[in-house]
Amino acid sequence: MFAYQEDGRYFAHVARGLEEPAKAELEELGARDVEIADSGIHFRHDAAGLYRVNYGSRLVSRVLAPLASFSCFSEQALYDAARAVPWEDLLSLERTFAVFANVRESRITHSQFAALRVKDAIADRFRDRCGRRPDVDPESPDVWIHLSIRSDRAVVSLDTSNGSLHRRGYRKQTVAAPLQETLAAALVRLSGWQGERPLVDPMCGSGTILAEAYMQYCRIPPAFKRERFGFEVMPGFDARAWEEVRREYDAARRALPEGLIRGSDLDRRSVAAARENLREIPGTRGVAVERKDFRDLPGIPGATIVCNPPYGVRVGEARDARRLYGEFGDFLKQRCPGSTAYVLCNSQELAKAVGLKPSRRFVLFNGPLECRLLKIEIF
Ligand SMILES: C[S@@+](CC[C@H](N)C(=O)[O-])C[C@H]1O[C@@H](n2cnc3c(N)ncnc32)[C@H](O)[C@@H]1O
Known part of the structure; x- marks a missing residue:
């Protein structure tokens, strides 16, 4: 079982300075127990609520679903704990993946290296079980895995947004210093x-x-052009609830x-x-x-x-x-x-x-x- 399934908590990344308005927005979108933390906001929501936040939040950059968290004082500890995660519940040989890491104030100091170790752990687990491993696609993976290490504590999460939500898809032309x-x-x-x-x-x-x-x-909805979301690969993904969220938004439009x-x-x-x-x-x-x-x-x-x-x-x-x-x-x-x-x-x-x-x-x-x-x- 993944961590988010146990405690129903997600983590929204927001740009510095946007925490208070983003908290208010999450509450308007029905999120509960919304708490500002370092570099983001914790909140709880049901499955449809998670889809609604991804589709309808204008201020949140991405929403992470924590899969597992563990102490990691060494590279080996990181690899072992990452290998114990039931990745086959999320990934398959048909889906590409990529791991992105952010490391701070820890014994492991290199983000890229930490990402590589988690990628190896996933690949080795798959090889053991299926004889093959899913392909890595750092540009446009089907499944984005996010690793955060702070003070020797690691959290591996699924990026339920499938890449930053600020990329709305309408900006075909830019000029000097465009705003995000x-x-x-x-x-x-x-x-x-x-x-x-x-x-x-x-x-x-x-x-x-x-x-x-x-x-x-x-x-x-700000994500109206987005073709896929990370939440679509989550176990138990509710396609009907997602369809309903999109229908609600379509019905609310005005000229x-x-x-x-x-x-x-x-x-x-x-x-x-x-x-x-x-x-x-x-x-x-x-x-x-x-x-x-x-x-x-x-x-x-x-x-x-x-x-x-x-x-x-x-x-x-x-x-x-x-x-x-x-x-x-x-x-x-x-x-x-x-x-x-x-x-x-x-x-x-x-x-x-x-x-x-x-x-x-x-x-x-x-x-x-x-x-x-x-x-x-x-x-
Ligand atoms: C920082 S940019 C604005 C970026 C914009 N918010 C975006 O997201 O793309 C500042 C803009 O002010 C324009 N500008 C500078 N002086 C101006 C003036 N006197 N009258 C009108 N526009 C001016 C520039 O051409 C430039 O496009």
Whole structure:
């Protein structure tokens, strides 16, 4: 029996900074005993709930089903314990697999090496029992095994998402510094926008914020393009319950009122990328994207403005970025009365350059970069 079958607990990976909104989202999706931990969130759910979280969570990066946990003070202990796991209940000779590892503060120090030992343990167990072993496919395996070792304690899990959920599949074109989809979804969620007034991104780049806002409003499941999930290989997988979850989501969809979501960018290639990406999502014809410098826009009154202006992290760009943030602050003040802006920026200095006092700041991480999402109310 696997560990998750005994205690019904799963573990959701979430990006740093997204723990609180992701916890709230998991609770909305019906999860129980939701507890924030190091680099993720523990929760309990039934089988249909696990499918619902994978299909419908906008902020979670992946959901792991723990298979076994054990002390591992040495490479041999890791190999022996991994070999004792009943892998044949999950894998078969027809399914490819791969092992990904993350090791911290332990006697075993190399993640790749640890992954290799678990892979060997699986292969040897199969060879003993069937004379052959399943193939490894590190690019696109049918079964993703995740190994985590912290303080000499190992947990091997099945990735029930089959790869990171931030890969929604609509982003065919990218431009410099696109936001990860889960982070863009978090910006929209943190803005509290529910469709009561327009949502505008005047520096939309490849359109990630627009796409996530659209899917939230229209209730399109973020994983609607995903072809397979890891939970489909779990023993006792309930195909009917999964079908029912998809039916529920399909029934809940709604159309976008004209003009409710729009974006612009001064860069021609960004505008083309945003349009192409949005076309990947059904029903987005109503999302207008135009090529425009925000300084030439007549104004954005009475709206929710969500954007991440360029960071200017490279040498020589810092001064330009300060000027741009200053001009954006002026634009908000002079031409956006009654709007609330949510601006993601990565330094104190740029936050100050906006020249408007935020009523709230959220600490978020864009990859390794610590950022602030500033909430600015314009009167
Ligand atoms: C960090 S990127 C935004 C990335 C976007 N959120 C995404 O996920 O692809 C910043 C964008 O601001 C745009 N930009 C810079 N200055 C601008 C201006 N004055 N007016 C409009 N857009 C501008 C850039 O062309 C760039 O696409």
